[in-house]
Amino acid sequence: MSSELAIRTEDLRRVFRTRKREAKKQKREVVALDGIAFEVPRGELFGVLGPNGAGKTTTIKILATLLTPTSGHAWVAGIDVATDPKAVRHHIGMVSGGETSGYGLLTVEENLWMFSQFYGMETRAARARIRELLAVVGLSDRAKTKIYHLSTGMRQKMNFVRGFLTEPEILFLDEPTLGLDVQTARTLRGFVSNWLREHPDRTILLTTHAMHEADELCERVAIIDRGRILACGAPSNLKRDLKHEDVVRLRIGGLEDVRPIVATVPSVSRFSQTAHDDCVEVDVILANDAVLTGLLAAVEAGGGTLLSLEKRAPTLEDVFLDVVGHGFEEPNGGGAS
């Protein structure tokens, strides 16, 4: 309770040993976390941003006492998660994306009440809070609906209410808007920031692979890839650090893949490409304007035509591109499982 830091990790590592079914002897090791260290002060909304397989869920599971670290340390509310998981659980709550928890034959209200009982809440207080939160997320009219009749979005709203119902000191949200429609995701993001405004002493750690979500919600983000933190700071600071370089978006026609061409141009520091029907869109970060001339010449020589060119303010996406070295949606080897 006394700790000023809600979360602290120190050189956190987690290795999974998987046995292949076909060849029992052959063991494979997956390094999910490769020395993660960060601190989250009380009252902060901290984001962990990274592509699939980066280690986000593993981080949350260790902090939420579902996994032990292979080495290193983690403290939640000042308590070591490895040595005293029971004590940690009094301080935390967790909501994951795509959750299918609860019992289908019970109503929304009943399911939420059931989970409140695992936290020892008094029934009357629990009921009042459930009603209040259902209203906030816009699910009041479904309070008496059995949950097997709920859509994915409604279910996730219910899961949010479950997570926030007990007003935990520290909340872990693991890709909470995963698979939701734009409107529902926006409602839930609004809910998170409002809740934190009303409960300024609470802390939220949120993982996401949606850049704009991290940008919009988080006071600070850690960008992780393959189990390592590549950058950490306020989104605005991370973007400002990029300002000395130029972010340029090119649209090129007549080519399907410009990667081999760009590879021949020196000092294009970072690069990502998105294919469209009629063109490819390329984001590049350039050390200076001179590089652009070289790049354009190379594209033309390779048979491409420049359709448009725009310089723009850096986004978190560019920060990611800069620190990770590849675009976000491009495969990076470590698939999710």
Added chain:
Amino acid sequence: MSGRSTWTTFWRTVCGRAYPRVIGAQRERSWVFFEILLPLLQVTAYVFIYRAIQAPPEFLGFVVLGGAMSAYWLNVLWSMASQLYWEKETGNLELYIVAPTSRMAILLGMALGGMFQTTLRAVAIITIGSLLFRVPMTVTNVPVLLGVFLTTLVALYGLGMMLSSLFLLFGREAWHFSNLLQEPVSLVSGFYFPVRALGQVIAAAASALPITLGLDAMRQLLFPSMMENLRFLSADVELGILAGSAVLFLVLAHRALAHFEKLARREGRLTVRGQ
């Protein structure tokens, strides 16, 4: 956390987890067919056999009682032993572990809810069965009968609580295992005839399952004259063994759960869906 609030949370957890079984499970009306009519059909089949061979009328009572008690066994197998596995698949298990409550309280809630749910069915089977086949029952000692019945339930659900952690370790095979256990147990536990008919060795082996001794003791108390020559052990001894195994299963259930949780946190796959 103070001791008092720990206990408050414990009992609230028990009630919370029992709720889906006490209330929710009655909402799907198909249970009347699967859990009352099907067992009654099975009972009827045995009743006709016994009538055909002109067995004494008490045998009809054996069968009706066996039919009712088998409802508990099926509940333990399908809704206790395999339950944590299903909780894992739906994602509830992780939430149970993250919650600041006792996992034993969760299992206890399941067990009490399951007992309630099954008692509705068992009472229906006994009532309909007795009326239909005019079973002659002489209840000599209600408190002892009730004691044997409750001890059997505690032992049986204690076994289920223990198996639930073990089944998690089996993963997908749990379902096949349940299937595998269902028929042989209904045979060797003497659901439809006194277990002694199978010989002392099999009866002794089958006694590892509380339902065997429970049934035998209850039959002795309900049909004393008939069971005099058919009993396996005396009802007192059986009650003693049942009480002992009830305690043993609960202790083992607690151990198995703690072991499972430790293993799950270390291996990182036991709480994960589809693993």
